[in-house]
Amino acid sequence: xxxxxxxxxxxxxxxxxxxxxxxxxxxxxxxxxxxxxxxxxxxxxxxxxxxxxxxxxxxxxxxxxxxxxxxxxxxxxxxxxxxxxxxxxxxxxxxxxxxxxxxxxxxxxxxxxxxxx
Numbered sequence: 222x223x224x225x226x227x228x229x230x231x232x233x234x235x236x237x238x239x240x241x242x243x244x245x246x247x248x249x250x251x252x253x254x255x256x257x258x259x260x261x262x263x264x265x266x267x268x269x270x271x272x273x274x275x276x277x278x279x280x281x282x283x284x285x286x287x288x289x290x291x292x293x294x295x296x297x298x299x300x301x302x303x304x305x306x307x308x309x310x311x312x313x314x315x316x317x318x319x320x321x322x323x324x325x326x327x328x329x330x331x332x333x334x335x336x337x338x
Contacts, residue, residue: 225265226275229256239275240265 225248242248248265
């Protein structure tokens with residue numbers, strides 16, 4: 222077994238940690254299993270230094286706190302808030318699109334009109 226150092230993302234923060242594995246690929250798989258696919262920021266590199274700066278996996282895992290599930294009323298309110306936000310974003314995008322279309326039409330009308338002499 223070799224010691225591999227890698228940077229992983231935990232709750233939006235990056236942390237350098239160490240894992241013992243047979244190969245770099247094995248170390249990456251262990252870290253992805255532990256922290257989720259896409260949360261391994263840097264490829265694991267083999268380290269032979271005894272006192273390298275890292276955070277042990279147990280400490281990293283201990284800092285992760287589970288998210289308390291919402292009750293049905295909270296979930297419904299959260300869903301409605303998200304729907305409201307999406308609807309307001311869609312409304313703003315549609316208004317902007319219509320403004321651009323109107324401005325483009327005015328430009329076309331201005332360029333196609335011939336000056337009266």
